[in-house]
Amino acid sequence: MTVQEITPAADTWALLPGAQFADAFRLMLAPDGTVVDAPAAAQRMMGTSPAWVRRLMALRNAIVAPLGLKAPRPPAGSESPRAGHIGIFPILSSGPDRVVLGMADKHLDFRAVIDVRQETGNCQVTATTVVRTHNWLGRAYLTLIMPFHRQVVRTMLSQVVSP
Template sequence: MKVDEITPNADSTALLAGAQFMDAFRIETEHSDLDARHAAEVMVEQQPRWFETLQTLRNILVKPFGLKTSGAERGVPRDMIGIFPVVSQTQARLVAGFNDKHLDFRIVVDVAAAGNGRNVTLTMLVLTHNSLGRAYLALIMPFHRLIVPAMLRKVAN
């Protein structure tokens, strides 16, 4: 299953005004009844052990800086996809993400008809606020480029 890096086709101003980083990856699937929410749920469920290990390490490292370890807020009920709060959703698009001290991010899952199946596109947008945000983004980018295709491959299975 081939995952292609594509030119993002999302309105960054509407999704995350001022975003300094944006990328997108796409995979084709034969699942003709797939919608954006279900695609997002499949992508975040049962992550590989190496991803869970990285996530645990990340949470340990960022806690002293007062950064969020998920989008969940105590006492505030929210619609969540994994650790990400849902910002908006339609059948064709789900937007999730949250704002933090160091950066704001959005994950956009788009599903569109493609022959007898669907194209699923995962777009990431990031707006950094300070040097910690820029350093964090630089640190996670090599992992991001591994994680996103792995997540998309799960949708095509």
């Protein structure tokens, strides 16, 4: 199973009015009867991170702290989820077909959206990221993280395959 970059859905921009950036990645689960709903897919994807992603986030947090940017932290005992969060991200809305996570900071706001759709015997999971920058710091930050973002999303989305 491979994660493919796709064009974000037409309704993506409505998730964060004024957004300047969006991307989307899709994973097709094997046609073995595997079915997940959006909350389960989001938990598998964002509930835990590989060690290299955690180290990258720790580096990010150390770099941006002097700039006054938020450093999202995992819940105490990373195996125990916090109510209203998946991993380090607050849940903004949740239903069987879509989970929207997101945060707002002085440099940018973002939404991470996990959509699940059953299609011709396959379960399709799509991760969409939408970003609205507020200032030069947000634009610079987005530019700097973009090469890492794509690989992180691909890696995290691939975690949906194994519960």
